Amino acid sequence: MSTKLTEEMLSHLPDARGHFGAYGGRFVSETLMDSLMTLEREYLRLKKDPEFQAAFDKDLAHYVGRPSPLYLAERLTRETGGAQIWLKREDLNHTGAHKVNNTIGQALLASFLGKKRIIAETGAGQHGVATATVCARLGLECHVFMGSEDVRRQSLNVYRMKLLGAEVHAVESGTRTLKDAMNEAMRDWVANVDETFYIIGTVAGPHPYPLLVRDFQAVIGRETRAQALEQAGKLPDALVACVGGGSNAIGMFYPFLTDESVQLYGVEAGGLGIETGQHAAPLAAGRPGVLHGNRTYLMEDDNGQIAGTHSVSAGLDYPGVGPEHSWLKDIGRANYVSVTDQEALDAFRMLTRVEGIMPALESSHAVAYATKLAATMDKDQMVVINVSGRGDKDIHTIAELDGIEV
Amino acid sequence: MSRIAGVLENLKEQGRKALIPYITAGDPHPDQTVDLMHTLAAAGADIIELGVPFSDPMADGPVIQLACERALKHGTSLRQVIGMVKTFREKDQTTPVVLMGYLNPMEAMGYEAFADASAEAGVDGILTVDLPPEEADDVAPLFSQRQMDPIFLLAPTTTDDRIRAISEHSSGYVYYVSIKGVTGSASIDVDEVGRKVANVHRITALPVGVGFGIRDAETAAAVGKVSDGVIVGSVLVDTIAHHQADPAALRQALTDLLHPMREALDGKAS
Numbered sequence: 253m254s255t256k257l258t259e260e261m262l263s264h265l266p267d268a269r270g271h272f273g274a275y276g277g278r279f280v281s282e283t284l285m286d287s288l289m290t291l292e293r294e295y296l297r298l299k300k301d302p303e304f305q306a307a308f309d310k311d312l313a314h315y316v317g318r319p320s321p322l323y324l325a326e327r328l329t330r331e332t333g334g335a336q337i338w339l340k341r342e343d344l345n346h347t348g349a350h351k352v353n354n355t356i357g358q359a360l361l362a363s364f365l366g367k368k369r370i371i372a373e374t375g376a377g378q379h380g381v382a383t384a385t386v387c388a389r390l391g392l393e394c395h396v397f398m399g400s401e402d403v404r405r406q407s408l409n410v411y412r413m414k415l416l417g418a419e420v421h422a423v424e425s426g427t428r429t430l431k432d433a434m435n436e437a438m439r440d441w442v443a444n445v446d447e448t449f450y451i452i453g454t455v456a457g458p459h460p461y462p463l464l465v466r467d468f469q470a471v472i473g474r475e476t477r478a479q480a481l482e483q484a485g486k487l488p489d490a491l492v493a494c495v496g497g498g499s500n501a502i503g504m505f506y507p508f509l510t511d512e513s514v515q516l517y518g519v520e521a522g523g524l525g526i527e528t529g530q531h532a533a534p535l536a537a538g539r540p541g542v543l544h545g546n547r548t549y550l551m552e553d554d555n556g557q558i559a560g561t562h563s564v565s566a567g568l569d570y571p572g573v574g575p576e577h578s579w580l581k582d583i584g585r586a587n588y589v590s591v592t593d594q595e596a597l598d599a600f601r602m603l604t605r606v607e608g609i610m611p612a613l614e615s616s617h618a619v620a621y622a623t624k625l626a627a628t629m630d631k632d633q634m635v636v637i638n639v640s641g642r643g644d645k646d647i648h649t650i651a652e653l654d655g656i657e658v
Numbered sequence: 659m660s661r662i663a664g665v666l667e668n669l670k671e672q673g674r675k676a677l678i679p680y681i682t683a684g685d686p687h688p689d690q691t692v693d694l695m696h697t698l699a700a701a702g703a704d705i706i707e708l709g710v711p712f713s714d715p716m717a718d719g720p721v722i723q724l725a726c727e728r729a730l731k732h733g734t735s736l737r738q739v740i741g742m743v744k745t746f747r748e749k750d751q752t753t754p755v756v757l758m759g760y761l762n763p764m765e766a767m768g769y770e771a772f773a774d775a776s777a778e779a780g781v782d783g784i785l786t787v788d789l790p791p792e793e794a795d796d797v798a799p800l801f802s803q804r805q806m807d808p809i810f811l812l813a814p815t816t817t818d819d820r821i822r823a824i825s826e827h828s829s830g831y832v833y834y835v836s837i838k839g840v841t842g843s844a845s846i847d848v849d850e851v852g853r854k855v856a857n858v859h860r861i862t863a864l865p866v867g868v869g870f871g872i873r874d875a876e877t878a879a880a881v882g883k884v885s886d887g888v889i890v891g892s893v894l895v896d897t898i899a900h901h902q903a904d905p906a907a908l909r910q911a912l913t914d915l916l917h918p919m920r921e922a923l924d925g926k927a928s
Contacts, residue, residue, distance in 0.1 A: 269792055279761060279788045281717040283813035283838055285820065425723055431714060438716045443839040445815060542761045542788065543714060555735040556766025557713040 257509050257585060265576075270459020270546075273582060275575035278458040280545045283442045292460040294365055299467065304360065311356045312471060315389070316346045318353075320472075322479035322636070327606045328623070335489065335629035337622060338636045340476050342500065343611065349641030350472060350500045351382035355451055357468035359386040362449035369393045369444065372451045373437040375402055375430035375496070376567035376614065377409025378641055379453030384418035394418040397437045401428040402566045409645050427560050430496075430570045434544050454497025455574030458545030462574050469503025476636055477507050484634055490515040492622040493638040494614050495588065496532070496568035498577045500640035505586060515587065518577060519621040521563035522590035532561035534573050535581050535588040548575040564593035564649065565613035567641075595620040600643060600650065612641035613649065661754040661782045662807050662830035665704055666865045666886065675923045676831075676887025677702055677878070678867055679894055679916060680758065682709035682725035683742055684734025686902040692745045693905070694898075694912065699753045701913040702920030707785070707889060710739050710759030717787045719842035721892040724899060736763040736772070740779045747780035756783035756809060756830075769797050777804035783830050785809040791827040798827060811835050812858060812866075814850075825862035833889065834858060836870045836881070842892030846871035852884035879922035890919065 270276045270292075278288060298304040312318040320341045329337045342350040355372075362370060370392045374380030380396040387394035396413055400422040403410050413420050426432035434457075441450045455462045455469075473491075480488050491508060493501035495518040508514045523531030531537065534549040541550040543558060551559040551571040563569045580586040591599075596613055599620035604610045611619055615638070622637045629635065643650075651658045659667070669676055679698045683691050691708075698706055711729035715722060736759075743755050757776065764772045764786065776784065784801050791798070791810055798808040807830030812821055815838065825832060834855055836846040851868060858866050868881050869889030878888045897915060901908035 277793050278790065279793055280790070281787050281813070281835075282790060282811040282824075283815055283835060285790055285813075286815040286817060425720075426713065426727075435714050435716045439719070439840045442717065443843060445838055541765055544716070545788070550762070552762065552766060554766065555737075556763035557730060558762070 256512060259510055262509060266459060266463055270463065272576045272579035274540065275548050275578040276459055276462055276546050278545060279542050279547065280458045281442065283445060284458070287445050288458055288460070295361060295460055295464050298361065298364060304364065307360055308357055312353065316352050316356060317344065318471065319475045319479070320344050322476055322483060325607050328603065331606055332623045332626045334626040334631065335633035335635045337626050338488070338634060339609065340472060340504065340636055340638045342472060343609070343615070343639045343642035347382045347385050348644065349378040349382065349612065350469060350503060351379045351453060352385065353471055353503070354453065354465050354468040354499060355379070355382040355386045357464070358449070358451040359390055359392070362392065363390060365449065367447060367449035369448045370451055371395045371397065371437050371440050371448055372453060373397045373430065373433040374453060375433070375569055376565065377402070377406040377413065377645065378567060380418070380420070381409050381412050381416070383451050384413040384416035387418065388416045395421060395440065397421045397423055397433040397440070399423050399427070399429040399433045402430065402433070405649060406566055406645060408648065429561070430566070431558065454499045455502050455576060456497045456544055456546055456548065456572055462546065462576055465499055466502045466506055466576060469499050470506045472500065472503040472638065473505060473507035476504060480634070480636065486634070487511055487514055488636045489513070489629065489633040490517060490625060490635045491638070492517045492519060492618045492625065492635060494519050494568060494617040494640060495535070495573060495577060496521070496570050496614065497572070498574040500638050502574060502576055504638045505580070509585060516585065517621060517625065518586055518588045519617045520588060520590040521565060521568035521617060522592040523562040525592055526590060530562040531590065532563040532569050532571065533590045534571060535577060536590045540578065543572050546575045548572050548578045549581070564596060565617065567612070567614040568617065589621055591617050591620040597650070597653065599623065609639065610643035611639050612643050613646045615640045660805055660807050660830055662705060665754055666831060669704060670886070675882035675885070676704040676867065677916065677920055677923055678705045678707055678887050678889040679703050680707040680709060680889060680891035681894055681898065682711055682722060682729055683739040684711055684729030684732055685725040685895065685898055686728055688732050688734050688738060688742070690905055691742045695746045696750065697909045697912050698916065699750055701916035703753060703916065704887070705754045705756060707756045707758045708739065708743065710736055710757055710763055712760040712763060715760065717840055719840040719892065721842040721896050721899070725895045736767050737775070740775045740781065743781050744779035754782035755780065756785055757781055758785040759787065761786050761789050769800055773800040773804055773806070777806055781806055783807040783809045785833060787811070791824050794827060802829065809833055814838055814854060818857070818861060821858055821861045825864055828864060831865040831867045831886065832858065832862065834866050834868045834885070836868050839870065841870055843871060845873065845877065846881070848877070848880040848884070851881060855885045875918035875922035878919040882923045888923065
């Protein structure tokens with residue numbers, strides 16, 4: 253059952269307390285409340301400030317290289333034998349992923365708020381690199397928290413961050429992945445709240461983060477909508493994006509929410525298979541709970557302890573998801589599905605081979621589902637995949653699976 | 659009147675300050691927790707804060723993070739923690755017990771079921787670190803209706819308007835977090851805490867307990883002078899970590915830590 257959404261309805265989401273229906277909110281310790289309320293107030297003011305928006309648009313154009321192309325993948329379409337497959341090329345952004353759209357926006361916010369010290373969490377390292385990049389450009393002190401397990405499997409990005417002048421803190425607590433990096437970033441923030449701006453990389457976290465990250469990423473969907481009308485003469489029939497925390501997916505989906513004809517597919521990490529429990533798919537197999545400042549679908553045990561996750565892709569290896577996705581799932585506006593590690597790896601190889609485009613392992617999840625979907629659709633229909641990042645950072649993972657040392 | 663309010667009022671009449679130790683339930687082992695609670699009471703605790711272990715304790719430093727990991731390794735669940743309070747109550751009907759933890763285990767159990775079981779076991783207060791009053795409308799009344807006090811945090815960053823609003827949602831006492839930081843961080847600036855707590859006292863009639871950064875008798879006495887009670891956590895949990903293998907030595911070590919604090923708070927030479 254799907255609810256018909258209108259612009260009017262969307263203008264009230266999130267509500268004044270940061271809720272998307274039953275989800276979102278602001279569940280943090282008291283020390284952070286004042287900072288979050290200041291951030292919310294300032295962001296809502298700057299959102300309407302033409303000077304701020306002009307600075308953001310200018311950076312997206314001249315520093316990030318936007319708009320990113322919407323590309324018709326003709327050979328992939330022929331191989332798949334169904335709907336036309338188009339690729340939104342976020343992998344062509346400066347730093348190689350969609351993450352930079354948000355770090356540009358939040359670094360601008362930090363500058364307007366006069367904060368000189370930046371912290372960030374990262375999983376695959378893409379958000380860490382995008383944060384270190386904007387900090388280098390603006391001369392801001394940068395600390396990136398990263399689970400030690402991710403430091404190991406994403407060593408290339410760790411070195412990139414260090415070259416950019418960031419200090420990378422390997423987090424040894426818990427499962428040593430993205431959720432623990434976020435815990436540690438929150439702890440640092442509490443201790444240094446006066447001078448520090450926390451650049452959260454996804455649409456999760458306490459209000460107003462899910463709102464402002466979505467707004468900064470919505471450029472993806474706005475461009476796609478205009479490009480589809482211009483290049484194909486119509487709106488797409490389906491949009492497909494991978495979902496870890498869900499920032500590239502919400503950025504793609506949001507400008508299409510009121511376009512009822514456009515089907516939305518968020519692809520979670522199925523890991524070794526949903527039935528094995530070894531996955532990172534809270535929307536597919538979790539239940540609502542509270543973590544990292546918001547209520548949302550989570551992977552947890554019967555006692556409310558957060559469960560360990562598994563994905564071949566570090567960027568999707570997270571037990572929660574942005575609250576707006578939880579809401580979109582419940583009202584039936586977006587479909588949430590999953591593909592396994594193996595399907596994602598196969599899709600990585602296919603896109604590389606037939607289009608000469610090497611997607612990130614995260615984005616490969618979207619490619620895998622989209623090709624299955626396109627095969628069931630008519631030839632005159634149109635599917636857009638958000639290729640949220642490029643795969644160079646994953647070469648070591650792929651080579652290791654092939655038993656090759658690079 | 660709740661058991662917490664009664665204890666704090668008695669202390670006030672006597673001109674004394676509350677000593678409120680914190681330990682994590684299930685650390686070092688679930689079988690030892692009730693015994694350790696009795697040890698704390700015998701060593702002079704006025705109220706016991708019993709931590710509910712959580713996999714992602716975002717407001718805690720390394721000492722309590724490790725305590726949570728030890729407790730969870732033995733599978734300590736919220737239902738078991740409530741069971742520990744019930745067992746504790748078989749021998750001690752006077753020392754109030756506050757459950758302190760994070761929201762998700764309570765949400766997973768179901769708020770109504772959690773409130774019922776806690777009240778039935780003899781829990782006196784609930785302090786949820788990541789539940790600000792703004793999100794507590796559906797939860798805190800369940801506690802109040804069962805004569806359990808919802809206890810909220812105040813921080814150095816809390817504005818006067820929020821102090822007022824938070825106090826209106828609280829009963830028993832309010833917990834003033836003395837430093838910007840996680841549990842077990844750097845030591846506190848007693849003068850600054852004194853100014854802040856005086857401001858809280860100006861706004862609310864509720865007793866003010868002060869926690870974070872109190873590690874010894876001297877600091878406890880100094881903070882006691884400017885507040886209604888001191889909460890001592892990480893230094894006790896650290897002691898537990900060091901005596902995991904020897905329960906008798908652990909009991910003695912905890913007593914040796916708390917006793918001087920009790921004496922110092924009561925103005926006796928240690």
